[in-house]
Amino acid sequence: MEKKGVVVVAVGGNSLIKDAKHQTVPDQYQAGAESMHHIADMISAGYDVVVTHGNGPQVGFILRRSEIARNELHEVPLDYCGADTQGAIGYMFVQALHNEFRTRKMDKKAVAVVTQTVVDRSDKAFQNPTKPIGSFMDEKMAKEKQAKEGWNVVEDAGRGWRRVVASPIPSEIVEAEAIRKLIDDGFVVIGVGGGGIPVIRKENGDLVGVEAVIDKDFGSSVLATLINADMFIISTAVEKVAINFNKPDQKWLDRLTVAEAKKYIEEGHFAKGSMLPKVQAILRFLESGGKAAIITNPENLSRALRGETGTWIVP
DSSP: OOOOOEEEEEEOGGGGOOSTTOOSHHHHHHHHHHHHHHHHHHHHTTOEEEEEEOOHHHHHHHHHHHHHTTTTSOOOOHHHHHHHHHHHHHHHHHHHHHHHHHHHTOOOEEEEOOOEEEEOTTOGGGTSOOEEEEEEEOHHHHHHHHHHHOOEEEEOTTSOEEEEEBOOOEEEETTHHHHHHHHHTTEEEEOOGGGOEEEEEOTTSOEEEOSBOOOHHHHHHHHHHHTTOSEEEEEOSSSSEEESTTSTTOEEESEEEHHHHHHHHHTTOSOTTTHHHHHHHHHHHHHTTOOEEEEEOGGGHHHHHTTSSSEEEEO
16 A cells, blocks of 8 residues: 555544534444544555544533532542543544454554643743633632632623633643654554643653643644644534635635735634634644645545645645
């Protein structure tokens, strides 16, 4: 089989939950298996693939269980929630890929790597936490948590109070070298779940977890750079990127240069909570030496790699 290069594919955590009626673990496995079917198509075509993934809803579930059980059991720190979801989603993806490879009679193996991502303690995000996590609370409970546990809390659009944490910019993937060696040895790797478990490096070099959330696309971008990936793909809910999205003059984009993407960002075409961080993460990859990137949905991964669809972003 002709080798076509190393590709990092970032899969959204929301993609594991089809709708409010399909949130159970078996439902999530089934949704993940569908995405892994498309990933297996890429692998069978000759690509070496690293799969990264989001974990927002899954972390939310763990936090909610922890809150409900707080009178019986210790609560789970946020960094450990990230580790738990990396293990669970990694297990789903590895098992789904194992079954795909067996069905296709492919001599491939997948492995999941619990991944730490280094952030800077002086990142200004820690002074201005903005990422809501966990359940809604009334004001009394929120203020108690603020006083007793040092939580940052905000009132969220009239729906109640929520805890907010920092979302710092990642700088290093601790396990990047191990991931690269696994790829070189022929493994398909699942890693950087949820952007990676956020850690800071102390003055003596020790790592310690912090209460923060990393954008999975930014974490994936850093990994793609560190392992010298040939391509970075963000798998999302839409087939292509659009400007003037949901407006009468909406236009789907087949190809974008870095300069064009920056222009569209300045003009406000990409929403902060959805497409903007994806495009920004890709720009970081390309400006660090990456050759090309694609944004598309899971079912069109193979077609996008053949240049038939998706939005290609190039230097």
